[in-house]
């Protein structure tokens with residue numbers, strides 16, 4: 001296995017600076033199968049946390065990659081668990097976080113929050129310094145339509161788990177609400193989400209829209225006017241509200257195996273064609289390597305909302 005399968009990036013992110021992604025789950029295992037998921041439809045739905053990678057292996061591969069990056073003058077601001085699925089399905093994530101703390105860099109976890117009703121999951125996630133929790137809807141019908149959760153999950157329990165986590169967590173908690181046209185972008189849904197978020201008091205509530213190719217082709221971005229209304233409704237209840245609509249600004253490529261690097265990044269972040277082109281310019285044979293990835297169908301080009309993206313083919 002290449003290091004790029006467990007770590008990827010860093011990806012420049014407004015929220016986290018230069019974020020080195022940690023992929024602690026095999027693609028694509030999740031508790032949800034969100035209609036807008038940029039990794040595609042969930043291949044394996046699970047709700048029982050289990051073993052994926054050994055924490056020392058995650059630590060060793062991350063440390064190696066960090067060393068490669070810093071030797072090239074790179075800076076990493078955050079090590080972020082943001083895999084091809086739900087990171088809390090990894091029963092040893094808490095151990096992995098503890099071991100990564102030794103690297104002296106902030107640890108972040110981006111979770112859908114669906115397993116936070118389990119005390120052991122809350123304990124593991126609480127070891128991170130920064131946590132993002134997804135709350136797209138607090139209405140069970142709407143939640144089932146947009147997040148398509150594992151049938152054994154109950155929204156009431158999920159929301160109680162998020163509240164319990166927020167009560168005890170001492171780090172920075174932020175939330176992410178993805179709005180999909182015609183599904184959860186009505187004022188009533190947005191107001192109800194804002195009311196729930198007001199109870200957990202996130203440091204910042206992000207409003208997102210599906211700007212990358214979604215799992216389901218029919219998914220549409222709400223109009224700008226709807227996004228503006230949502231922002232207004234959120235700010236009535238919450239102190240800090242921001243959009244999360246930007247495409248990746250830049251990403252660093254390190255190491256000799258450019259193909260693995262690109263596959264590592266595109267496993268989690270579809271890349272705009274022009275972003276990849278600018279990366280390839282600096283690399284010998286870059287264009288040829290990309291063409292080979294496309295020819296072998298490891299990567300495919302898709303169009304969405306007027307942009308061309310390179311995405312990983314899952315099957």
Ligand code: SF4
Pocket residue numbers: 030031032033034036037038039042084085086112
């Ligand atoms: S968006 Fe996140 S929570 Fe939803 S299916 Fe994709 S990986 Fe799972």
